[in-house]
Amino acid sequence: MQKIGVFVCHCGTNIAATVDVLRVVEAAAKEPGVVHAQDYPYMCSEAGQALIASAIRDKGLTGIVVCSCSPRMHEATFRKCAERAGLNPYMVEIANIREHCSWIHKDMEEATQKAIILARAAIAKVHLNTPLAAGHSQVTKRALVIGGGIAGIQTALDIAEAGYPVDIVEKNPSIGGRMAQLDKTFPTLDCSACILTPKMVEAAAHPNIRIFTYSEVERVTGFVGDFTVDIRKHARSVDMDKCTGCGLCQEKCPSRKTPDEFNRALGTRSAIYTPFAQAIPNVPVIDREHCIKFKTGKCGLCQTVCAAGAIDYTQSDEIVSEKYGAIVVATGFDTIKLDRFGEYAYDQSKDVITSLELERIMNAAGPTGGHLERLSDGRMPREMVFIQCVGSRCSDGRGKSYCSKICCMYTAKHAMLIRDKYPDVNVTVFYIDVRTPGKNFDEFYRRAVEQYGVNYIKGQVGKVAPLPDGRLRVSGSDLIDGKAVEITADMVVLATAIEPDPSARRLASMLTASIDTNDFLTEAHPKLRPVESPTAGVYLSGVSQGPKDIPETVSQAGACAAKVIGLLAKDRLTTNPCTAHSDQLLCNGCSACANVCPYGAISYEQREVNDHGVRGERRIAVVNNALCQGCGACTVTCPSGAMDLQGFSNRQLIAEVDAICR
Amino acid sequence: MSELTERIMEISGADPRKCMKCGKCTAACPVAGEMDIKPHQFASCLAKGQSDLLLSSNTLHKCLSCFACVERCPRDVRPGRLIDAVRQCVVRARGQAFLTPEEIPELLDDELPQQLLVSAFRRYRR
């Protein structure tokens, strides 16, 4: 018989305000095997843990139940506490009477009854717990960063600086990401390329960093400390070692009509191209879909003009397989498609553009050479209208329910830059709320209004109608005046909602990392573990986790690197001992369990078995504890009931069921 | 919540509390200029429980039920339905109409389609 101690936490008033803690203690004390029960205001505090430790020692407890917050919060804390007091850490069970009880109920009687039942279930389970010993696994001291934007670059640099090798995988021909497309950055207005390029160069030159551009992650296996990743390097058709980056091939390429992705398709590019002048690596790729040589077999001009002999039409995709201890997802974002927002006439007029397109128009290397002009006729606009929250804060199913966070600030930036460079241009911003929570952010927005005379109107736009003369009639509302207003504009800029890059979803399933309804990756804890995925060994950097501006992205990238370094600094990891095992007397070697195991952790051995005095050789399932992750799929599949899972055994779960239905 | 507000929410099946006060309904409304109380103010009055203010609004008869506000509302508040629900509360309570059958003949002309008469009558009286 176990000697069980029950510890009920008040969590200040978080639990005690709705659950009568003393009654829970009283009820628990009456349960069979319970030799000690007590409450305390904060069980997780040092004093609370000391109480638990002394009770374990003084009363010789063999198992404890802590009635407190979610085990996802403090199970580890109490296990360590038990271990320090000499109790096996797996002899600890948590009854979640906060998240699953006190916080969701109002009626004290009801909540107290439920807390008692949850405590009983945990006591019933702990009766059947057995001491478990964690195993150990090795850590591959190399990290993989997926995505080569500012988030990925910063994370990689920080990890590399700590002395660990890092690989960056970027699907585009160059690293740089969205930040490379921006003209200026808020709230300081420094030039985006000027602050990004040095970081790109540093990453490329760093002895600990390898960069795979034009590459994608194809397959991920393994687990924390020991991932194996297949990376597909798309055929570049250019030999990276031979190419000198002279650019002659791009100049001579006769296929020039491909929409230029880097310029948001506002301009065109050649079929052999580097996305932008400061590209890293400065080695072009051949876009085979648009290359005349690949389409018709006739051309080969780039090969002819290349003095270095770097052009290689025979290259094919290459798969690199590498081992990593940690994986960082930094896949960034794109703007949403506007095809469900016809009222803004984005598809009907060239002069209705997204803010990211405006970045390219404002940029000296962009399609208009940095000159603000209408894409329809090249004329300078006189009247510009910015519309905020296009597709953000939309709960009607057309857009995104969240705030994209960066639009208020970049719109203020755009408005300010335009008024500064072209004082004759009138700028109006339609906004619902101006959100500027950041250092020097509100001051920045106010400068746009007070110093630069940007006209901010509180209200949304209902329709943008192209007029026969090529201008745009913007019908909006002015909520301060309580009326509808109309502005005839030359250009309209839409602050389009951002969404996670489409690659995030596929990647999340490969990594078994969870993802929310908007396809943002979920963090292990929204406040306390914001850069870790719930899947051990997977970390989140930048907008893949949620909308962020550059300063925030860089901070998060650094935090993410710190977590990765913390992992890679370890020589070995303790593994989860809650693994499956088979009962050799029941196992008939049918292979059903091995067929459902996602980790290939089950193999078969011929073993001598003594079955009630009958000796014989049998084929028995054997679980490799280093590979088993403890999902339990095999336990249910096993037709003879031979497979069971430690920590969540059949008997333990049934004991919980019985306690709940009692 | 007042009984009237509750009735309006029930008849309309729309929830004014979802409104984030962006004003897109008013911006999308082709007759907002004619209305004494604008579509977005309907949502906000209802959310504040000031529904009695709305009963005498000319908006009830200016609204065309063209659904531009409903289609473009980013929060699925459906202002057009709210306006119609208030209008129904008025006609049902008052038992009299904005338009009476006696007034009709002088408004008719040769080309006027039946659809117009039926629609107007449905909207203006009960």
Next chain:
Amino acid sequence: MKFSYYPGCTLKNKAKDLDRYARACAAALGIELIEPDDWQCCGGVYPLGKDEIAPKLAAVRVLADAAEQGNQLVTVCSACHHVLKRVNDDMKNDADTRERANRYMDLQRPYTGQTGVLHLLEVLRDRVGFDTLKEKVVNPLTGKKIGAYYGCLLLRPGDVMTLDDPENPRVMEDLIRALGAEPVVYPYRNECCGGYVSLGDKELTGRMCDRILESAVGFGAQMLLTACPLCMYNLRAHSDLPVYYFTELLAEALGVKEAAQ
């Protein structure tokens, strides 16, 4: 192809053209339209109140009749189409309306929204196909610049009407193209003409129509096309531009206009 056909009250009176040409075109395209024996006016407007049942019953009757015949139901009038589709949506998705309507109607078999409601434009696009239609055109309307006017009832609310993109529709433009003419796209083609407000306030509808017409003319439209008798009435009252029902131009292109008259 066989459908139940609901003309609606206006098409029996002021909008005879819309109906007559629709029938002629359907015949020319091998579409059989069967008008139910007795039907009533759909009500012209969809009753917005969630507690209104009686004004929906006429529509339910027509829908249930089509279900009994095992046909999908085709309409050409924007208003009828609007009412029928929305009532049908209620019968399908709103348990309260479904239950109460069935209790009132005392039908042989309960009606639960199983009838597919189609606008003739949908039939032309999705069943006949504009490519096939193009082949059947004998008098192409070459050189004509035509602005399609959708108005409000045909498209909104988009999730129930599902006829086209409610903000940037193209079905009528595609039709115009199939007839050999040139569609003129203008932004106010889905804005309301003023509807029944013209009964009491012609000035207001005038201003609304002016904005639509100014936009259409500005982009080069020589004539307008509509599916709605009320839009036709309002636009004609305020415009020098000829306004046609889409069925009339369709009949002309298919070479069945004379015969239909």
Next chain:
Amino acid sequence: MSIDDRDFRPVIAAFCCNWCSYAGADLAGSSRMKYPAEVKIIRVPCSCRVNPMFILRTFEKGADGVILCGCHPGDCHYSTGNYYTRRRMASLISLMEFVGLERGRVRVEWVSAAEGAKFAETMNEFVEHIRALGKNTRLEDLRCKN
């Protein structure tokens, strides 16, 4: 409705996978979203750990409803666990129907760690449904009652 019916407090067990649904339930809690106290959650590593026998046992023991929550298909922490769950539970549910248990006493729902609101809504709806069904008398085994 008799007084007894109104006072009917169903016993409901919710098996939740540790990675998605249990975390979703935690989020519902920390967001203070209300759902009935009748729901008692049992934590399992993966929804595929739940043996149909556990569910039958729960009913034998007098539970009125059992809900099994896991990660959305495609998002399983163990890659494929919830696909097994889906298949097993589909069979179990048809079996239960076959033996005459009211439809809807067993339910499977996918709730992610980010869907606190969905968790609460699902539980509210499920409890409501079970209340409407009334007490589980068909599978309850009196011999199993303590």
